Amino acid sequence: MYVKGSRQPVRLRSAGLYDQTKALITLGALITLGREEECDVRGRKCRRQKAAPPPPESGVFLKNSPRGRRKSRRREEKYGDGELRGAIGSGTMHYYRYKAAEVSCFYKYLMFSYNVVFWLAGVAFIAIGIWAWSEKGVLLDLTQVTRMHGFDPVWLVLLVGGVTFILGFAGCVGALRENICLLKFFSSLIGFIFFLELTAAVLAFVFQDTLREWIRDLFLTNIKAYRDDIDLQNLIDSLQKLNHCCGASGPDDWNENLYFNCDKDNPSRERCGVPFSCCVHDPANPVVNTQCGYGIRDFKMNRSQFINDRGCVAAMEAWLPRNIYIIAGVFIGISLLQMVGIYLSRTLIVDIERVKFNM
Numbered sequence: 001m002y003v004k005g006s007r008q009p010v011r012l013r014s015a016g017l018y019d020q021t022k023a024l025i026t027l028g029a030l031i032t033l034g035r036e037e038e039c040d041v042r043g044r045k046c047r048r049q050k051a052a053p054p055p056p057e058s059g060v061f062l063k064n065s066p067r068g069r070r071k072s073r074r075r076e077e078k079y080g081d082g083e084l085r086g087a088i089g090s091g092t093m094h095y096y097r098y099k100a101a102e103v104s105c106f107y108k109y110l111m112f113s114y115n116v117v118f119w120l121a122g123v124a125f126i127a128i129g130i131w132a133w134s135e136k137g138v139l140l141d142l143t144q145v146t147r148m149h150g151f152d153p154v155w156l157v158l159l160v161g162g163v164t165f166i167l168g169f170a171g172c173v174g175a176l177r178e179n180i181c182l183l184k185f186f187s188s189l190i191g192f193i194f195f196l197e198l199t200a201a202v203l204a205f206v207f208q209d210t211l212r213e214w215i216r217d218l219f220l221t222n223i224k225a226y227r228d229d230i231d232l233q234n235l236i237d238s239l240q241k242l243n244h245c246c247g248a249s250g251p252d253d254w255n256e257n258l259y260f261n262c263d264k265d266n267p268s269r270e271r272c273g274v275p276f277s278c279c280v281h282d283p284a285n286p287v288v289n290t291q292c293g294y295g296i297r298d299f300k301m302n303r304s305q306f307i308n309d310r311g312c313v314a315a316m317e318a319w320l321p322r323n324i325y326i327i328a329g330v331f332i333g334i335s336l337l338q339m340v341g342i343y344l345s346r347t348l349i350v351d352i353e354r355v356k357f358n359m
Helices: 017-032 066-079 105-136 143-147 153-177 180-206 208-224 230-243 251-256 312-322 324-358
Strands: 036-038 047-049 060-062 082-088 093-098
Touching: 105 153, 105 230, 105 324, 153 180, 153 230, 153 324, 180 208, 180 324, 208 230, 208 251, 208 312, 230 312, 312 324
Parallel strands: none
Antiparallel strands: 036 047, 060 093, 082 093
16 A cells, blocks of 8 residues: 555555554545545555546636636637646646736826826816806806806816816726726726817818808807906907907907997997007007007008907918927827826726736
């Protein structure tokens, strides 16, 4: 008879109570080790039989069985090459363990740092928008929002801040908590925004005439509401000063405004005038004359010496070709940031799914 772990045979004799007791103890020890021995107590060698292997469970399979080969092939196709470790029994039972079954700390905290900036920027934009509304008294009377006829720039600030805040929150919490749902929401939202940007750029290039008319109508609509909102007023003044223009198509567009209308019954002191942002600025005079445009359109003289005659739509069309490389660089930079966010989120999702599958 052979004892496990030794190549030296141990003979059992039938004579004597001591030898019989020793033989029974030896057989019991062999059975508890998972072996079944059929031994002849008269001294012949034992015939060793292998114990039946346990049924395959989750993560454990027979290496050479058809089911084991199929399972191994499917896992390698989905998760890459792995390795077999830990023999069980006679060496035919193996446990499959993945090489990269952990979430990368580098990608995890890079994703967190990437989104912290956007999260804080979103909070800042929202705070600025709420402060602007409080200064205008909108928070005390929310009906003012519906009474506006023009565009309120605060809406744009709040929209950008809200989207940025949601993206930053989903990215930060999804990375720290390893939450697949938040990470998928983050990557899907960025992909949708990127698709909207591409669509808008293509449509603007294809339908240039339609876009030009739409911008002109939008500008005229906001000219009518010039004095209704201080933020809109500052936006139009900044646009006209930077581009050295006046009105959508020219200074006469300001006739659409109630205060600058040339009607003889108009009691406004700004009658038949233009805002000061339309005036030609003298670099030698640092003082801004806010009344330089009063009644200027009522004069028959050459007004181009005092105000800008070019419309803002034509000025923006001339500005685009001169700054095409700057616009392209900004668009490429934003697109690269979006692509980096999508790549980091998808990498984390794959790592988290691999770890969960290996648990």
